[in-house]
Amino acid sequence: MRNRSVISLALVAGAALAVSACIPRGGPVGNAAVPQPAKAVSLGAYLGPWYEYGRYENSFEKDCEAVTANYARRSDGLIRVTNTCRQGSVDGKVKQSVGKAKIVEDSADAKLKVSFFGPFYGDYWVLDRGEPGPDGLYPWSIVGEPSGRYLWLLTRAQRPDEATRALLERRARELGYDWSLVRLTRH
Structure with missing residues (x-):
């Protein structure tokens, strides 16, 4: 019985390692000291459509233009994330990815x-965001993650x-990001 548990654990660990090797990695570290988010986020003010103003280039958005993201509540309490881009140009072939998100406890x-x-x-991580406009939505947000390899600048316009x-x-720049690594997105 104990051998089966050890074998099962080894198989799970091996599978996790194999899958993690397939997950895309970002480019160079553009921020060696990513700060914690500056402000609490109201999910209602964050949901809806966003346009990508700029980003750190990454493998899963290679050659993407006219990038958008849409966040919507799901019936199970999670958030539906729909990312769309046009491959190669603003008129290129549409590429879409649908995922899910969950809020991290105690993160405001x-x-x-x-x-x-x-x-x-x-x-x-929503590192910073604008104050809600007349429509109740945040007009812009700056998104990153702990490694400093990814950065997205999002706007409603x-x-x-x-x-x-x-x-x-x-x-x-104030958050510590290297602006020379930012790739502006064409729309």
Whole structure:
């Protein structure tokens, strides 16, 4: 009986190691000291459609333009995450990924675990965000995770105004991100 438990544990550990080797890795570390999220997040003000203003380049968004993300409540309490991009150009072939997210306890709803690969979850931290507008929604957010290899700058506007663009660059730099690694997304 004990041998079966040891064998089962070894198989599970081996499978987890094999799958983790298949999960895409980010590029260079663009922030060696990622801060904790600056503000609490109201899920109701965060849900809905977002446009990607810019990002650190990564393998799963290679050659993506016109990137959008949409967050919606699911009946099971999780959040449906739908990421869409156009391959190669703003008129390119549509590529879409649907995943799920759950809020990390005791994070003021600013940290989520997101999965696009079955039971495997990655960190998604809302590091900063704007104050809700007249529509009750956050107008912008800066998203990262603990390794400093990933960064996303999101806005509600497809083409944010100059003031918002300047604010996003300033805040990303203040949070410790290397702006020279940011790839602006075309829409």
